[in-house]
Amino acid sequence: MARLSALHLRRIDLNLDRMHRLLQRLEHPERKLPPVIHVAGTNGKGSTIAYLRAVLEAAGLRVHAYTSPYLVRINECFRLGRRGGGVLVGDDELRGALEHCERANAGAPITIFEIETAAAFWLFAQHPADVVLLEVGLGGRLDATNVIDTPLASVIAPVSMDHTEFLGDTLRTIAGEKAAIIKRNVPAICAEQPPEAMAVIEQQAKRMHASLHAAGQDWHVNVERGRLVYQDDRGLMDLAAPRLFGRHQFDNAGLAIATLRALEVFRIDAAAFEAGIVNAEWPARMQRLASGALVDQAPPGCEIWLDGGHNAEGGRVVAAALGDLEERVSRPLVVIVGMMGNKDAGAFLANFAGLTRHIIAVQIPDRGNAMPPDRLADAARALGMRVETCAGVGAALRSLARLAYETPPRILITGSLYLAGHVLAANGTPPG
Structure with a gap:
């Protein structure tokens, strides 16, 4: 990791050119992935992915997940899908993936997050799974993860002010960076947003001819008698409360439910939704x-x-x-x-x-x-x-x-x- 960190003077340098170059040298592992659910936003991305993973695994599916940053060990960023629940990648396999990408990169300038993301794609392409959950690192438009041409869904968690030195100093500008993960004809699922952010997301969805499933408009989540009540045009679900603490976790769980309900490819019953919402874990969030x-x-x-x-x-x-x-x-x-x-x-x-x-x-x-x-x-x-x-x-x-x-x-x-x-x-x- 120390060696790879020295390949670029800056830890963050938003630009997709280096990523495209390395992926070409790796023979495009990003094109060999299982279907991808791409998640952006300022807050709640990781929790939303935790709910998505828990529900999908409760439904019997194998789920790869790439998240960042890690808390204690870098292995936390790379979860490989298995029947019955995913596992963090082991040290030897992760070292091998990073060294493979290092050889392909051949000493060219590249940020540490870019080479980690390339390693995730290469790892995930080696292991069969039913779906990949992919968390944006920073922003969206020029984030290293934004090289998936046709994801299964584009998900936008709540947008607020953060990383203004990279993403801009207005909510509209930041929302534009996040909304750039929305791809042509790919459904977009959106958490409740401030009006100025929502306007930008709606414009991008319209520009990309992407069907938009927005909280408060197309789906609703409420707390009733301590339970999570979710409703959309397909009906109502009355589920147990999330294990993760805080009212905001009901909203994050709702975003995950809305995402999976918007995708025809998955047939998930109420029992799997409830098991996933109740069992989802995400460290260092209350x-x-x-x-x-x-x-x-x-x-x-x-x-x-x-x-x-x-x-x-x-x-x-x-x-x-x-x-x-x-x-x-x-x-x-x-x-x-x-x-x-x-x-x-x-x-x-x-x-x-x-x-x-x-x-x-x-x-x-x-x-x-x-x-x-x-x-x-x-x-x-x-x-x-x-x-x-x-x-x-x-x-x-x-x-x-x-x-x-x-x-x-x-x-x-x-x-x-x-x-x-x-x-x-x-x-x-x-x-x-």
Whole structure:
């Protein structure tokens, strides 16, 4: 991985020319894949893919999945379809795929994400499966995954402001980048969007003669008596709630259901939908940490939640989930946060201003472009929050353990998927 990372001066350089060149040298594995469901969006892409995979596997299908970024091990990005459930690619097979792509690339400039994506295509082309779930890395139009000419479906999860230095500084521009995965005559399934983003997506679907299945228009998902109720023109499904916590997970599950219901190729019964929605797992998305090395350092009896949210919209849905928890059982809330330097810390933290005044800013380990805790603390103070800094999550938890809480606190660790990955590794609970 270190060797491949050195092939390009920049980690992110949005351009499809290098990808097309390498795929040609690999004899176009992207043309030998099982049918592809392509998923873009700002937030919720990974969770939507988790639901898609769980439902399809519950229906007895073999599902390849390529997602990013990983939390602890790069193997998490590559899941190979098997009867009865997929498996993460093993070290030897992944090393072989990356080395094969490295030889084909012959030292030419290429980003690490591009060569990883090429390796995913090459791997998936070697293994039979019924469907490939393909998550966009960044944006859509010039993302390395956007080389599939005719996917089975184009899916767009919620669009919001993020990565403005690459995608543009308006919601319309960002939505245009995401909507560019919509292909001619391929059905597009869309989550509920802000009006300006929705207008762009509708224009692209019309331009591509793609049938558009939009949340709130063509399908609806609601929470009724704690259950997920989905409805479209084919009828209504009353399903158990997702295991993944938060109201937003009902919406992500609804997007997955809408996608599969829009595709005639799959015949999925209600039992498979329910099993998939209930059993889907996606680490570091409002994940409760009940035990582990880090948990042992926290105040006795506390709750610890982990979420990789890192933009304003991600913070909003996590804050809403915390509000639901507070309604069930009231506890003092502490937010331990670490962010990357290119993120809008103020917009993210503003979501928690009405829930807590206690913020602990920490450094993300081994990330040179992480936001310094002092800068993060300044953003919290500007919102009227009480803030302290600690060297890391472990130090923050030990600091809290020394305080005298009448009620054990609820602790949220958030701000970055990189921080979340570090926490899972340090806690001894890496994703499987």
